[in-house]
Amino acid sequence: xxxxxxxxxxxxxxxxxxxxxxxxxxxxxxxxxxxxxxxxxxxxxxxxxxxxxxxxxxxxxxxxxxxxxxxxxxxxxxxxxxxxxxxxxxxxxxxxxxxxxxxxxxxxxxxxxxxxxxxxxxxxxxxxxxxxxxxxxxxxxxxxxxxxxxxxxxxxxxxxxxxxxxxxxxxxxxxxxxxxxxxxxxxxxxxxxxxxxxxxxxxxxxxxxxxxxxxxxxxxxxxxxxxxxxxxxxxxxxxxxxxxxxxxxxxxxxxxxxxxxxxxxxxxxxxxxxxxxxxxxxxxxxxxxxxxxxxxxxxxxxxxxxxxxxxxxxxxxxxxxxxxxxxxxxxxxxxxxxxxxxxxxxxxxxxxxxxxxxxxxxxxxxxxxxxxxxxxxxxxxxxxxxxxxxxxxxxxxxxxxxxxxxxxxxxxxxxxxxxxxxxxxxxxxxxxxxxxxxxxxxxxxxxxxxxxxxxxxxxxxxxxxxxxxxxxxxxxxxxxxxxxxxxxxxxxxxxxxxxxxxxxxxxxxxxxxxxxxxxxxxxxxxxxxxxxxxxxxxxxxxxxxxxxxxxxxxxxxxxxxxxxxxxxxxxxxxxxxxxxxxxxxxxxxxxxxxxxxxxxxxxxxxxxxxxxxxxxxxxxxxxxxxxxxxxxxxxxxxxxxxxxxxxxxxxxxxxxxxxxxxxxxxxxxxxxxxxxxxxxxxxxxxxxxxxxxxxxxxxxxxxxxxxxxxxxxxxxxxxxxxxxxxxxxxxxxxxxxxxxxxxxxxxxxxxxxxxxxxxxxxxxxxxxxxxxxxxx
Numbered sequence: 191x192x193x194x195x196x197x198x199x200x201x202x203x204x205x206x207x208x209x210x211x212x213x214x215x216x217x218x219x220x221x222x223x224x225x226x227x228x229x230x231x232x233x234x235x236x237x238x239x240x241x242x243x244x245x246x247x248x249x250x251x252x253x254x255x256x257x258x259x260x261x262x263x264x265x266x267x268x269x270x271x272x273x274x275x276x277x278x279x280x281x282x283x284x285x286x287x288x289x290x291x292x293x294x295x296x297x298x299x300x301x302x303x304x305x306x307x308x309x310x311x312x313x314x315x316x317x318x319x320x321x322x323x324x325x326x327x328x329x330x331x332x333x334x335x336x337x338x339x340x341x342x343x344x345x346x347x348x349x350x351x352x353x354x355x356x357x358x359x360x361x362x363x364x365x366x367x368x369x370x371x372x373x374x375x376x377x378x379x380x381x382x383x384x385x386x387x388x389x390x391x392x393x394x395x396x397x398x399x400x401x402x403x404x405x406x407x408x409x410x411x412x413x414x415x416x417x418x419x420x421x422x423x424x425x426x427x428x429x430x431x432x433x434x435x436x437x438x439x440x441x442x443x444x445x446x447x448x449x450x451x452x453x454x455x456x457x458x459x460x461x462x463x464x465x466x467x468x469x470x471x472x473x474x475x476x477x478x479x480x481x482x483x484x485x486x487x488x489x490x491x492x493x494x495x496x497x498x499x500x501x502x503x504x505x506x507x508x509x510x511x512x513x514x515x516x517x518x519x520x521x522x523x524x525x526x527x528x529x530x531x532x533x534x535x536x537x538x539x540x541x542x543x544x545x546x547x548x549x550x551x552x553x554x555x556x557x558x559x560x561x562x563x564x565x566x567x568x569x570x571x572x573x574x575x576x577x578x579x580x581x582x583x584x585x586x587x588x589x590x591x592x593x594x595x596x597x598x599x600x601x602x603x604x605x606x607x608x609x610x611x612x613x614x615x616x617x618x619x620x621x622x623x624x625x626x627x628x629x630x631x632x633x634x635x636x637x638x639x640x641x642x643x644x645x646x647x648x649x650x651x652x653x654x655x656x657x658x659x660x661x662x663x664x665x666x667x668x669x670x671x672x673x674x675x676x677x678x679x680x681x682x683x684x685x686x687x688x689x690x691x692x693x694x695x696x697x698x699x700x701x702x703x704x705x706x707x708x709x710x711x712x713x714x715x716x717x718x719x720x721x722x723x724x725x726x727x728x729x730x731x732x733x734x735x736x737x738x739x740x741x742x743x744x745x746x747x748x749x750x751x752x753x754x755x756x757x758x759x760x761x762x763x764x765x766x767x768x769x770x771x772x773x774x775x776x777x778x779x780x781x782x783x784x785x786x787x788x789x790x791x792x793x794x795x796x797x798x799x800x801x802x803x804x805x806x807x808x809x810x811x812x813x814x815x816x817x818x819x820x821x822x823x824x825x826x827x828x829x830x831x832x833x834x835x836x837x838x839x840x841x842x843x844x845x846x847x848x849x850x851x852x853x854x855x856x857x858x859x860x861x862x863x864x865x866x867x868x869x870x871x872x873x874x875x876x877x878x879x880x881x882x883x884x885x886x887x888x889x890x891x892x893x894x895x896x897x898x899x900x901x902x903x904x905x906x907x908x909x910x911x912x913x914x915x916x917x918x919x920x921x922x923x924x925x926x927x928x929x930x931x932x933x934x935x936x937x938x939x940x941x942x943x944x945x946x947x948x949x950x951x952x953x954x955x956x957x958x959x960x961x962x963x964x965x966x
Contacts, residue, residue: 290342299365308336360384363727374405382461406787412463432463597673612642714766728756740772770821881927914938
């Protein structure tokens, strides 16, 4: 008899088991079909490192395939193979041909606490290997991995990226970048030896097919800066220490080869290092000249101090003359304690006694006194003339004719020293000529001095004129004059050390009665120079500035950039700068800080700027600004080049490139003299495109820069205010389109950064613009 209620309870678990088995089996079948589909595609089309991977999605027996393969033929073969696979009913989707990434950029950079790796890699295995290699090369530093997989890596890329990471510890700060088959190393080397090793990599790349381009590798900064040359044997000179660059090295070697009368073997042990003291090359040339005149010796530079020691010529007189000449060259740079050993002085010749000559005894003859005028014509009783009284007075000498005292002057020009004016006596004149010979040994002394009574005493005059000559010896050209016991000085010092040496002399003790009315007011330093450099590792200043206000202004410019806190300033405050020098320095530094790498020098009224940038827009701006934005009387030599490598294309750099292109194509968003943006179709499109670009870089800090032409400035129109209002108007429009206002900063530049020189064709349209800078 059937009892359904009893067996029904057994059917329910059986049904559940059957359903679960079918579900699990269906998933396994789908995974198997997907795996076989992907293997079939790879077998037909081949693996393509860096391409979007092939994936298969299965629904029932339908397979949807996607991904990239090397060629269109491979894609067609793979799809045909897929349709013939067992278990595949329909093959949907498709495969696309992979497109190589160009340029194929990659970089690794080092800062004090972090290593950043970015750019493109062919696959995740290379990316992981690079991260591991960076951690092993610089243990303890944080590794920031920004690498992205992309197709198109050049042959040998993995080996080259590994070699570049291995070289990274040789940089104190800097960056190594690959662009296709080119690479560059920029930054500051960790040591002189590391600098040479990095240069060797550029000369002989570790992987075939890659070539180096120059992009700003610097030796380390050395302090204290030391250099020496030893002439121990007659036929050899050994040079040690540091040299700032290869051009200076060549000049040093040439100076030694020229100085020595017979050829000597020069053993060059100099290492690269920046931070050479002032007049470094001049001191080295002096060392070569003086060592060549010693039998053996050593010259040393330690910071600003230069010392010399050794054996002088074997002839006593020649050795003493050399000692005197070296002492005469002492100045603010100086060899205050030169040690030159001379042979002992020869014995004085002994004169034989004069022979006695026999003859009559000679008595002293006493001349008769002159007759008294009152008895002229009378005779004594004996007929002899009357005897004069022993106390008879002598006739007084006629008084000297008063001579107007002309001012005494010493003038130094080139290799000639001219002395002119009145001196009180022959002794004072001889003393001054001797002192001039000691202080200006290499100069021709022209004596135009005249003896004249009056004025100061001989001793007071000699002391004052000698003091004036010592002051003149601190200058490379100029004059000193004493008029009515007042000393005036005018001229040019060769460098800061010369100016400071003169200042120290004048601040110390001076001869009694000598007056110094504003003596330093007419003394300048020429050439008056300032050197500026900047790269991602930091900024550096050296040379002269007129005052602390000028220095603070330059510091403020750096503080507004990502280089804040990375400034090395060794400038010296010196008065006497050319008019407008501080203004020119600010303008040049503002241009320099917009470049990726650059350096600039201001020498008197001449500016030279060299640099590299990834942004063509900045190249045009800097070249135009440097040529037109300097004070009157200044000239500029500016060369800014587009970087050949080191420009990454991933965000935020890609946003910067797109925004620059937008600015180039659409410079005019404003009517002349207005900050009102009428949203016509063109303006609507431009601001919409800018918003779309910025959405690719969420969180990136963006500066909206307003610019204007010079129109209206001659009648007092405020173009700075206008440019700021233009930037604010664009910011508001971008915020309305969804860009976070917190990431937008506005800045107005007025007419200070023209894209084209004023007066050029299209200058009004191109200079009346808004552009964007994305913080790196």
